[in-house]
Amino acid sequence: MLPRARRRKHAESTDIDLTPYMNLLVVLAPFLLVTAVFERLAALEIYLPQPTAAEAAGTAKPPGQQEDQLLLTISIAEKGILVANGAQLVALAPPTGPNGYDLAALSSTLQQLKSRYPSVDNAVILSKGNVAYETLVAVMDTTREAFVTVDGKKKRYILFPNISLGEVQ
């Protein structure tokens, strides 16, 4: 009794009817493909210069400043990117091309500074009025974090995430 019933069922239906499901997929796939966003938006937070930061951006040394403190100022100028601690020039990353700056050199300078002053998170980026937004964002990226290759793997290091912006004449 049992084997016979099983055999009959087998012969009757072989497949599930996939047509409605296929219809759904055929409609859904193009719709989602058209609306898909392949570029992901991200945000860069900036800190507007507070009174103290504005003071730091000025060329004059604020009174009562301790000797071993970092007031990191990065200026984007034609002759290169100037890295300064208060009024004291630390390094200069010269431009390598017509419009490209030596960001690798800037990154290594900032890494050295970060290892000397691990507790400092603030930086001021001063730009000329004609610096392209793209360049500014690239410098901001370099200031925020560094990527160091260790054993063939890229490792992310946070350098100076709190960035204020300003203009230099």
Add this chain to the structure above:
Amino acid sequence: MRSPRLSTRRAVGGMSTFLTLTSLVDLFTNLVLFLLYNFSAEGSSIPSAERMKLPESLSQQTPRTTVTVMVTQSDIFLEGKRIADTASVLNTEELLIPDLKKELDYEAERGKYFANMTTAKTFEGRITILGDKHIPFRLLEKVMFTCSQAEFGQIDLGVIRKEVT
């Protein structure tokens, strides 16, 4: 010659007439699931590519839904509404952009009004600037200054996420 051929075809047809759809269904299911996973209900806040190109950044921070100022090479938009044109803004020495200030004041008032109605939200003065990557810093500075004058002190810059190479 003809009849045997016919008979073979009929024999095959009697066995199975179905096309095997299994692999196609698998493909479509995977595709649809992938796209659904990536689907954002908010729609793209990225403006169309021919008008402007955002700069690329390694930032991992997800953007917040805020008031948005869009600065292209020709115009300035606030929440999709055209406010001023870039060339005339660049030509003035004044840091403040009066038209943008007026509209931002209105947005701030509206934000505060809604914040008063609910306890869940407070007016933080957050604003996102979407700028074309070729605009000069001078223009960005003017927009940022105007935003901060109009009580929008927390400024985010909108960028396209780039992976580390």
